[in-house]
Amino acid sequence: MPRIAYFGPQGTFTEQAAIGFVHPGRDELVPYETVPQALAAVRRSEVDAACVPVENSVEGAVPATMDALAEGEPLVAVAETVLPVRFSVLVRPGTGVGAVRTVASHPHALAQVRYWLEENLPEASVVSTTSTAAAAVAVQRGEFDAAVSAPVAVNHYPLSEFATDVADVADAKTRFLYLRRPGTLPEPTGSDRTSMVVTTADRVGALSELLVELALRGISLTRIESRPTKGRLGEYRFYIDMLGHVAEPRVGDALAALHRHCRQVRFLGSYPQAEPTVSGEPVAASNEDFTAAADWVAAVRRGVGA
Numbered sequence: 454m455p456r457i458a459y460f461g462p463q464g465t466f467t468e469q470a471a472i473g474f475v476h477p478g479r480d481e482l483v484p485y486e487t488v489p490q491a492l493a494a495v496r497r498s499e500v501d502a503a504c505v506p507v508e509n510s511v512e513g514a515v516p517a518t519m520d521a522l523a524e525g526e527p528l529v530a531v532a533e534t535v536l537p538v539r540f541s542v543l544v545r546p547g548t549g550v551g552a553v554r555t556v557a558s559h560p561h562a563l564a565q566v567r568y569w570l571e572e573n574l575p576e577a578s579v580v581s582t583t584s585t586a587a588a589a590v591a592v593q594r595g596e597f598d599a600a601v602s603a604p605v606a607v608n609h610y611p612l613s614e615f616a617t618d619v620a621d622v623a624d625a626k627t628r629f630l631y632l633r634r635p636g637t638l639p640e641p642t643g644s645d646r647t648s649m650v651v652t653t654a655d656r657v658g659a660l661s662e663l664l665v666e667l668a669l670r671g672i673s674l675t676r677i678e679s680r681p682t683k684g685r686l687g688e689y690r691f692y693i694d695m696l697g698h699v700a701e702p703r704v705g706d707a708l709a710a711l712h713r714h715c716r717q718v719r720f721l722g723s724y725p726q727a728e729p730t731v732s733g734e735p736v737a738a739s740n741e742d743f744t745a746a747a748d749w750v751a752a753v754r755r756g757v758g759a
């Protein structure tokens with residue numbers, strides 16, 4: 454029976470994402486307490502695949518996922534999914550507003566309800582836990598008074614809903630990846646994303662060389678982010694998501710060019726996009742665009758623009 458790891462325990466957003474990837478009754482879902490542990494289990498062949506969060510529309514990338522994908526044995530994403538994110542605040546039954554002195558959750562969740570907490574529980578101190586569901590477990594055990602959790606967590610733990618539909622930003626979303634040990638790649642669908650992590654050479658223009666290689670082949674970036682390599686101060690890796698599949702000639706050609714220019718390129722997968730990307734804005738290169746941009750710079754210089 455295929456075993457699928459996910460960032461748990463039961464009741465996380467990641468578990469919901471993982472359920473969407475598995476075949477009911479055929480695959481077994483196995484929770485791990487952290488993202489690196491879930492990915493390490495795939496590397497050790499203890500499980501066949503793992504589902505982990507990668508980026509959130511409000512709080513950005515999930516650093517634990519990015520670091521764990523850049524190091525250790527390579528893993529490749531074969532699918533992605535995007536879930537809407539709204540939270541429930543869970544308490545032990547009978548807890549009143551005045552009794553909530555501590556609120557716990559995953560740092561990404563806390564960042565998405567900061568204003569709600571200031572408004573509704575201003576006296577409560579905020580505590581980080583490994584996941585939203587770990588916070589629910591800790592509340593059940595009496596370690597904290599409230600947990601900012603995925604709405605489904607109330608079905609797994611004997612807690613009550615203190616508030617539902619909590620989110621500072623309406624329509625927040627988190628993207629999750631489904632990763633395996635390298636093997637057969639998914640077939641191109643015509644609406645794919647390719648992910649990689651790149652360490653550029655240490656020379657002037659190295660990053661612009663990389664971007665030019667993509668732009669020349671008409672490849673659209675959907676994300677570029679940097680994280681320190683954790684070696685020398687000032688040395689960074691770039692995480693790049695772009696539209697297209699490595700099986701397409703222009704994408705394969707671009708990857709080969711990056712392999713020539715860069716110190717290291719790690720392929721993180723080509724997989725179908727969960728939500729098609731809206732086509733890009735036209736290049737702003739009319740005379741009016743140049744004049745408006747020059748007027749803006751002049752205003753900045755006069756101290757009346759910003």
Ligand SMILES: O=C(O)C(=O)C[C@]1(C(=O)O)C=C[C@@H](O)C=C1
Binds near residue numbers: 509515603
């Ligand atoms: O703790 C969870 O429930 C998770 O699945 C993690 C996670 C994240 O890493 O961003 C997933 C979605 C939400 O944005 C909040 C937390």
